[in-house]
Amino acid sequence: MxxxxxxxxxxxxxxxxxxxxxxxxxxxxxxxxxxxxxxxxxxxxxxxxxxxxxxxxxxxxxxxxxxxxxxxxxxxxxxxxxxxxxxxxxxxxxxxxxxxxxxxxxxxxxxxxxxxxxxxxxxxxxxxxxxxxxxxxxxxxxxxxxxTRSMLADALGQYLVWKRWPRWLLVVGSHDEDKLYADALRRAATRFGAKIVQERTFEDTGGARRTDSGVTLIQRQMPVFTQAAPAYDVLVAADESEVFAAYLPYRTWDPRPVAGSAGLVPRSWxxxxxxxxxxxxxxxxxxxxxxxxxxxxxxxxxxxxxxxxxxxxxxxxxxxxxxxxxxxxxxxxxxxxxxxxxxxxxxxxxxxPILLVDGRMVVSVSPQEGFLHQVSELDTLGYDRPESKCKLK
Amino acid sequence: MSPISRRNDAALPPPLAGEGWGEGVSTRESPQEERALSRIASHDAIRPPPQAGEVKTARGQSLRILRAALPVALALAAAPAHAFIAYVSNEKSNTVSVIDTDSWTVTKTIKVGQRPRGIEFTRDGKFVMVAVGDDDTIQVIDAKTQAVVDTLPSGPDPELFTQDAAGKTLYVANENDNTVTVIDLEKRTRLGDIQVGVEPEGMTISPDGKILINTSETTNMAHFIDTSSRQIVANVLVDARPRFAEFKHDASELWVSSEIGGTVSIVDPQKHEVIGKVNFEIPGLRKEAIQPVGIGMTKDDKTAFVALGPANRVAVVDIASRKVTKYLLVGQRVWHMAFTPDEKYLLVTNGVSNDVSVIDVAAQKVIKTIQVGELPWGITIAP
Missing domain, CATH: 3.40.50.2300 (Response regulator)
Incomplete structure (x- = not known):
């Protein structure tokens, strides 16, 4: 009042x-x-x-x-x-x-x-x-x-490339924003020279996010879901809808780190x-x-x-x-x-700058060393002026 | 469902032929040698490019003995020089390193409280005060016994402080509660607090002792405080994140470094206006890496030295023209500095490379690097 x-x-x-x-x-x-x-x-x-x-x-x-x-x-x-x-x-x-x-x-x-x-x-x-x-x-x-999504995806992409983990297994959720994040991750892979060795979709079949007996089921589900993948360095998950990504770390078929919507996550803070x-x-x-x-x-x-x-x-x-x-x-x-x-x-x-965090620590901060730009290194993250479709009115 | 059949449901099938649980693939395509190389390469990437004459040891640490300066350094070691004692606060190792300026070696490492940063000798040279921010106090080290003997009642999270010419009153910037605390040094009691801007840091006092300056990092101001009334009399807006303030010895100008703004603002202390700026430009270095912090001026008010943080350089500035005449390559993330009383040497702290660089003031050359504790922050030299 x-x-x-x-x-x-x-x-x-x-x-x-x-x-x-x-x-x-x-x-x-x-x-x-x-x-x-x-x-x-x-x-x-x-x-x-x-x-x-x-x-x-x-x-x-x-x-x-x-x-x-x-x-x-x-x-x-x-x-x-x-x-x-x-x-x-x-x-x-x-x-x-x-x-x-x-x-x-x-x-x-x-x-x-x-x-x-x-x-x-x-x-x-x-x-x-x-x-x-x-x-x-x-x-x-x-x-x-x-x-933006592309700034977040580029921040992660630069680090994964710097770390020499260029082969990504991309797992995408079935909702629209998951697909948009996957687009940004694909763009990052192309820009920084990573390779998406395979893409998989995780369908959201609905249901409660947390159940009392959930863990047992997930422990069986996630290894099976990630098996028989081509050789890859890191699993990159696009799951803004919070359906599956947080279940992936420590449960992948191959012992591989997880990044994107879980594991190593790009965030502004x-x-x-x-x-x-x-x-x-x-x-x-x-x-x-x-x-x-x-x-x-x-x-x-x-x-x-x-x-x-x-x-x-x-x-x-x-x-x-x-x-x-x-x-x-x-x-x-x-x-x-x-x-x-x-x-x-x-x-x-x-x-x-975008932080790369694991839930307990700040692992790194992008832009990474060596990703150069003529105006500002911060412009190596996201869509740059020449690519922009924006006309301010 | 029986336990056995459940296990079968979840059974992880054996690895596909040739896959070997994915391990072999990884090793084959990223051989160990290549990884090792990449690690070295990345280590180099965070260092400035080697300069002429720079010496690298097996451990990859640069000695930074410039060839031209080498004879000077050798002559020094032989000549019976005046020995001074420097105290360096090591923010991460919670210690203070004591350096002998005759032998240029660390003679003692003193354990102090948590997160030591601001450090200064008392005017009589008998004690060293060090702000231990995470313990919310200032510790007092006896210079004779080199042991912590007392504490001072600062406010929460003290960072930098300054004292009046007589050495009777101490003014402390407390980062966590936007205040400057006033302490009576003789009685070791707290006299009061002055409310300032967000995250107070830089502290200095005018040569006549009448005006106390405090800079606040998020408010981006230099606050002018009347030392007798303890009231703010003026606020001057400077560039982003002001870290340090220093008066010219003739009191005609106040210099304020802005870490994020990347400049030094020159303030007229009478008119309370910014009258000029020192700008820095280092070819081949991105502008964002230039983050000015510590400032030191020679007694003749002719030359200023400005530490440029992650630019790994100290700028030499001609005070009259406000122009940089030279950049001296020092260690990584250089912050604070102190002159020896004879003004022959300037010692600067390099936070990331964990060392102190010694600059020959007349020759404007780095002559020595001394390894100290982790994250060296502040430095003070016995009067």
């Missing part, structure tokens, strides 16, 4: 900035979907506040900086339930907030982007990794702090990341949210920090000014990944 009141007050304050010493209020909305999806592993089950918890921490960080610049950040959360109108929810959020962080499926995000286009609201896609949002369906009012000063960030997150930080938390944190970075550099809370700065050539943000993150100006995707 207080936030709803503060919004309009903030706008008034922004207008009076020159006259009064009252802080400029910068409203940030967070639009997500209610409920969490089921994972095979109980420990990977996302918390109810997955994502927004990162945004909250970034609001705190921005406010610490903001007190020196007379800027105040306020977060307003909205979760849509099944059957609710996403556009209506977004429009209501945009009343009080010039910036909205979204964790929405691709189609919903596009609807929101088009509905808010003339309002000047700037959207930050923190959740969707779909390539098409940065390619044919890109939008000039959507900035992407989430990595991990609770085990402690390099480049990240420990302080992990500690702050834990103190605020009493749990560890996920990739989605980080993507939301980064989005809110991008706003904070731009408001402090421009010393302004004006959405247009801030948007122009973020899209401009001087923008960069630090996010505990050892290098500054910048935007790809052709599709507004945030360049970022």
């Amino acid at each position: 207080i936030r709803w009141l503060l919004g309009p007050i903030g706008l008034c304050l922004a207008a009076m900035q020159g006259l009064a010493a009252d802080p400029v209020t910068i409203g940030v909305g967070y639009l997500g979907v209610a409920g969490t999806r089921s994972t095979l592993s109980l420990v990977e089950q996302p918390a109810d506040n997955d994502g927004i918890a990162g945004a909250k921490l970034a609001i705190e960080d921005n406010n610490t900086t903001g007190k020196f610049l007379n800027q105040r950040f306020v977060l307003e959360e909205r979760r849509i339930k099944e059957g609710e109108d996403v556009v209506q929810a977004a429009t209501a959020l945009a009343e009080h907030n010039g910036f909205i962080i979204t964790d929405l499926p691709a189609d919903a995000l596009l609807k929101v982007a088009d509905a808010l286009r003339n309002r000047g609201t700037l959207l930050f896609n923190a959740g969707a990794i779909d390539e098409r949002l940065r390619e044919a369906d890109c939008r000039a009012n959507v900035i992407h702090s989430a990595p 991990d609770a085990a990341q402690d390099q480049w000063g990240a420990t302080q960030m992990q500690n702050r997150f834990m103190k605020l949210n009493s749990r560890r930080m996920t990739a989605l938390d980080m993507q939301a944190w980064t989005a809110v920090r991008m706003i904070g970075e731009a408001t402090s550099r421009t010393n302004s809370g004006d959405v247009k000014k801030v948007t122009d700065f973020i899209k401009g050539p001087d923008f960069s943000v630090a996010a505990f990944k050892g290098t500054k993150l910048t935007l790809r100006d052709w599709n507004l995707q945030l360049r970022q």
Whole structure:
């Protein structure tokens, strides 16, 4: 309730900035979907506040900086339930907030982007990794702090090639997003000189994700499913739908490592990341949210920090000014990944190193040594400018 | 279903002919020699390319004795030089290495608390203070006995600190709670806290002692704090992740290094404005690898040395023109540095190669490398 009141007050304050010493209020909305999806592993089950918890921490960080610049950040959360109108929810959020962080499926995000286009609201896609949002369906009012499938697949591909595991057995789930991830992995194999020796499909026959007697069955199922494969170095699984991949490690017919959706997984962030000063960030997150930080938390944190970075550099809370700065050539943000993150100006995707994690440790960080690029080595991950189909409007 | 038939259902059929459980294939196509070669190649890939005269030992460690500098080093060993004592904090091994600058050897390794980083001698040279971040305290080492004798009440996760000219007051940056803690060094009590930006790190004090500088890494500011009122009087925005701040000896400029921004911002301490920047460019090295951290300036305010982190180099900067005149190849991930009191040598810590490089200041050459503990971080030399 207080936030709803503060919004309009903030706008008034922004207008009076020159006259009064009252802080400029910068409203940030967070639009997500209610409920969490089921994972095979109980420990990977996302918390109810997955994502927004990162945004909250970034609001705190921005406010610490903001007190020196007379800027105040306020977060307003909205979760849509099944059957609710996403556009209506977004429009209501945009009343009080010039910036909205979204964790929405691709189609919903596009609807929101088009509905808010003339309002000047700037959207930050923190959740969707779909390539098409940065390619044919890109939008000039959507900035992407989430990595893309191709960035994740390339990050993994570079490491597997560096490790000299060039022969991949690709196992693909039967859902659409699994197939999209498989496309990205095939592209990575071609780009970096790996060979997919065979592809197999794991059909989702439905049923409960966890049962009391599940393990016995899986222990028999997985070796049989992976037997009689041509010689390969690593099994790469594309299973975004959480149907089978987590069952593969230690159960393959041949003793081979697993990567992709289980085993060695590419992610924008991990609770085990402690390099480049990240420990302080992990500690702050834990103190605020009493749990560890996920990739989605980080993507939301980064989005809110991008706003904070731009408001402090421009010393302004004006959405247009801030948007122009973020899209401009001087923008960069630090996010505990050892290098500054910048935007790809052709599709507004945030360049970022990708971590390769095994659930306990950060095994490596891509781009890998030796994968060179004339502009930025970070552009060896994902679709590059010359291949892009994006025309920002 | 009987147990036996169940076992048959799940039975793993014998390996297909020629497959041999997949093992043989792997060995055949990736022979051991090739793997070994690839490992060496990758090891090399993370090092800078060998420079002229660089010596590699059997263990693959570069001695980095530049041919031209060799006679200098030999002459040094023979001449009766003033011996100084340097203390190096080793972040990962939880130790402090003591280096004798006469023999250039480690004479003692002192066990300290967890994650030692910021390290400094007291003004009287009697004690060495080392911030042990994971133990939330600063330990005090007696320079005579070279043993930990006391602790100071810092805030949580102390990283870097600075003291006033008299050596009476200590200011500590506490990374975990966005504060600077003020400590009375004589009474060893905490006098108070100053709220600053997110992740305070760099700390320095103006030559007249009136202004304390703190840099905050995520807020990207240099905070100017009045030491008498302990209030922030100005905030200057600098490039991303400011790590270290240093005044010119004549107090006319404040230099602030930005690790992620890749620059050193030069701030006018009166007007509180960035008036210039030092930029770095190393041919053949990607821009992201240039991450400035430690700064050292000669007493005549003519030459500055800037450690460039994973660029594995120390930049020599002409202070007047703010231009880099030379890059000195040192060890891997170079961070902090300290001059010997006679200013003949500059010692820099190389975190990844676990050593300290010795730079001849006048010749602007690296003359020696000394192996220390794991992840050497900070360094201080007895006054």
